Amino acid sequence: MAENKLFRKKSISSILTNSTSENGMKRELRVVDLTALGIAAIVGAGIFSTIGNAAASGGPAVSMLFIFTAIACGFSALAYAQFASAIPVAGSAYTYAYASFGELMAWIIGWDLIMEYSVGNIAVAISWSEYFTTMLSGTGINLPAWMCTDYVSAMRGFKDAAEQIAAGIPLDQLSRSLQEAFTAWNTAPSIAGIRLIADIPAFSIVVFITILVYVGVKETRTAGNLMVLIKLLILALVIITGVFFVNTDNWVPFAPHGATGVLSGVAAVFFAYIGFDAISTTAEEARNPKRDLPRAMIYALLITTAIYVMISLVLTGMIPSNQLGVADPLAYAFEALNLKWLTGIISVSAIIAMAGVLLVFQYGQPRIWMSMSRDGLLPRKFSTLHPKFKTPGFSTIITGVIVAIPSLFLNLTEVTDLTSIGTLFAFLLVSGGILILDPYGEGFKSRSGGFVVPYFNSRYWLIPILIACIYALYHFAGDSNFLAQWIDGNRFQLPWNELKHLLPELVFLILAAILTVLSSIKKWSLIPVLGLLTNGYLIAQLGIINWMRFIIWLVVGLVIYFTFGKRHSILSKPK
Numbered sequence: 167m168a169e170n171k172l173f174r175k176k177s178i179s180s181i182l183t184n185s186t187s188e189n190g191m192k193r194e195l196r197v198v199d200l201t202a203l204g205i206a207a208i209v210g211a212g213i214f215s216t217i218g219n220a221a222a223s224g225g226p227a228v229s230m231l232f233i234f235t236a237i238a239c240g241f242s243a244l245a246y247a248q249f250a251s252a253i254p255v256a257g258s259a260y261t262y263a264y265a266s267f268g269e270l271m272a273w274i275i276g277w278d279l280i281m282e283y284s285v286g287n288i289a290v291a292i293s294w295s296e297y298f299t300t301m302l303s304g305t306g307i308n309l310p311a312w313m314c315t316d317y318v319s320a321m322r323g324f325k326d327a328a329e330q331i332a333a334g335i336p337l338d339q340l341s342r343s344l345q346e347a348f349t350a351w352n353t354a355p356s357i358a359g360i361r362l363i364a365d366i367p368a369f370s371i372v373v374f375i376t377i378l379v380y381v382g383v384k385e386t387r388t389a390g391n392l393m394v395l396i397k398l399l400i401l402a403l404v405i406i407t408g409v410f411f412v413n414t415d416n417w418v419p420f421a422p423h424g425a426t427g428v429l430s431g432v433a434a435v436f437f438a439y440i441g442f443d444a445i446s447t448t449a450e451e452a453r454n455p456k457r458d459l460p461r462a463m464i465y466a467l468l469i470t471t472a473i474y475v476m477i478s479l480v481l482t483g484m485i486p487s488n489q490l491g492v493a494d495p496l497a498y499a500f501e502a503l504n505l506k507w508l509t510g511i512i513s514v515s516a517i518i519a520m521a522g523v524l525l526v527f528q529y530g531q532p533r534i535w536m537s538m539s540r541d542g543l544l545p546r547k548f549s550t551l552h553p554k555f556k557t558p559g560f561s562t563i564i565t566g567v568i569v570a571i572p573s574l575f576l577n578l579t580e581v582t583d584l585t586s587i588g589t590l591f592a593f594l595l596v597s598g599g600i601l602i603l604d605p606y607g608e609g610f611k612s613r614s615g616g617f618v619v620p621y622f623n624s625r626y627w628l629i630p631i632l633i634a635c636i637y638a639l640y641h642f643a644g645d646s647n648f649l650a651q652w653i654d655g656n657r658f659q660l661p662w663n664e665l666k667h668l669l670p671e672l673v674f675l676i677l678a679a680i681l682t683v684l685s686s687i688k689k690w691s692l693i694p695v696l697g698l699l700t701n702g703y704l705i706a707q708l709g710i711i712n713w714m715r716f717i718i719w720l721v722v723g724l725v726i727y728f729t730f731g732k733r734h735s736i737l738s739k740p741k
Contacts, residue, residue: 172732173267174268174737175265192384192556193450193451193452194384194387195452195453196452197457200448200452201462201465201466203526204445204465204467204470205470206393206394207530209519210293210522213401213477213519214495214512214516214520221478221487223491224421225422226420226482226483227420227428229475229478229482231429233471236471239439241693241694241697241700242593242596242701243467244464244619244694245694245697246596247619248609249262250449250455250459251460251617254450256449257533257536258447259592260275260276263275263276263599265599266599267602273724274724278592279531280531281716282592283531284572287523288572291520292576293516294368295368295371295573299367301510301514309366310353311349311350311354312350312355313367316575317363320347320363321347321351322347327340327344351363365575369574372524375566376528376563376565379562382555386525390522393518393519397522403508405477405480407505407508408484408500411483414483416485416487422487429707439467443589443592443596444527444530445462446463448533477496484499496516531565535564540736542737543731544731547560549561587712587716590701590708597695597697597701604618604691605688606689607619607621620693622692623692624686624688624690627692628692628696629682632682668710669710674702674705678699678703
């Protein structure tokens with residue numbers, strides 16, 4: 167009976183029947199379109215903004231972090247591909263969790279995906295605004311600072327700037343961001359003592375993209391493909407031009423701050439990959455989802471990883487990595503080398519690229535709402551399709567509201583890490599779902615002819631791989647890596663106010679040891695096990711503060727589930 171209450175599952179056949187009976191959506195997307203959507207979702211703020219801070223901390227070695235993160239995503243991508251092939255339904259990881267873990271975990275991952283897509287798009291909208299206002303400034307159009315700055319950044323920046331000015335540092339010698347914040351706070355109009363500071367460009371682009379997505383899949387596909395083509399051509403120009411200005415001396419040392427510095431960029435680097443799972447939300451609009459969804463996921467991941475590695479190496483070769491901790495690192499690097507003709511092109515490319523990310527995320531999130539609504543976990547209104555456009559109209563509007571309004575007031579730092587932890591959590595559950603339903607590579611025992619994760623016996627492969635990874639970690643970072651410090655007891659010598667931030671690392675090590683033993687004994691499929699371990703390692707690096715924020719979000723979601731979803735679930739109704 168316990169399963170009937172919280173962990174009741176939906177069979178794959180019932181999921182397919184339910185989605186087919188209610189699907190009035192247009193099947194317009196081919197493998198090229200799906201791959202383009204994946205590239206559009208991945209190549210955005212990560213490469214034009216957050217890569218700068220990651221490179222400043224990790225140095226040229228951040229290119230290796232991109233590869234490692236891609237491998238971690240690759241393990242999960244294969245798991246996604248099998249689920250997408252067997253369950254070609256719009257709900258993505260939410261639907262997959264319903265079939266493998268049961269209703270409660272499905273709700274948790276669905277609620278997590280809503281956070282991931284929402285917060286991710288807020289971050290992208292903010293980055294888009296920064297590039298857009300910079301481009302306008304280059305043409306002589308200067309928006310008032312209070313109209314293109316979020317309230318949080320302005321308040322904090324003003325405080326920091328005021329302290330430095332009081333210490334005798336002139337305003338014009340402060341960083342550009344502090345100058346802008348100081349100006350925004352001092353020049354903003356106010357009502358009843360409240361300063362009217364808001365990021366209007368970020369709000370406006372979200373509204374525009376939401377309208378485009380609301381209109382239909384064909385229009386979204388056309389716009390997405392065009393954006394991808396433009397930004398790939400411009401990125402190729404950036405790479406080819408930048409190669410001629412690479413100074414290999416800037417690659418020495420390769421990891422100036424060791425493994426700690428490299429891993430500090432995990433959140434920023436992983437943020438660059440959060441979009442590839444958005445492909446799975448298009449399952450009910452793909453022409454041949456069983457075949458095309460797995461292909462598109464793998465193609466998009468391979469193409470974007472190659473781009474990220476080349477860009478990071480060229481960027482850190484052009485100027486010293488410690489100078490790249492700016493909001494627009496690509497434009498900054500070429501401007502520093504007096505290649506100002508290219509900075510304008512980069513700004514245009516960034517605007518297009520991040521608009522593409524917004525497009526895909528605003529396209530994908532309503533389909534999560536729709537799937538949860540079909541199952542009764544959300545009000546029925548969320549699954550209604552527009553009679554003309556055949557899109558989840560109400561869900562699309564709600565998605566626009568919950569992204570557009572926060573983008574007015576929040577800053578990039580506040581949301582990036584939270585997006586990464588949400589995505590990694592989804593990847594963990596999808597990899598775990600494969601182990602529950604198909605631990606021995608039997609294709610869910612259904613032989614549907616779809617994609618199946620290749621089976622390698624963990625008993626023979628896992629331990630040697632882990633030994634090689636541990637050796638590489640020691641060789642690369644020596645005593646500074648986190649594993650060595652736990653073994654030597656250095657972590658335990660820290661005061662509690664510092665040790666508590668490392669608890670996710672300790673939890674990961676304990677669970678990793680248990681998983682290694684079980685998978686070796688039970689001969690589980692190697693790839694989903696590696697997906698659990700690699701994504702678990704990455705999520706452990708995000709720190710306890712991000713986990714606390716994530717848990718608060720989940721608690722809010724659980725309140726909604728127990729007060730509405732559990733009672734209205736279609737599985738609670740008598741057959």
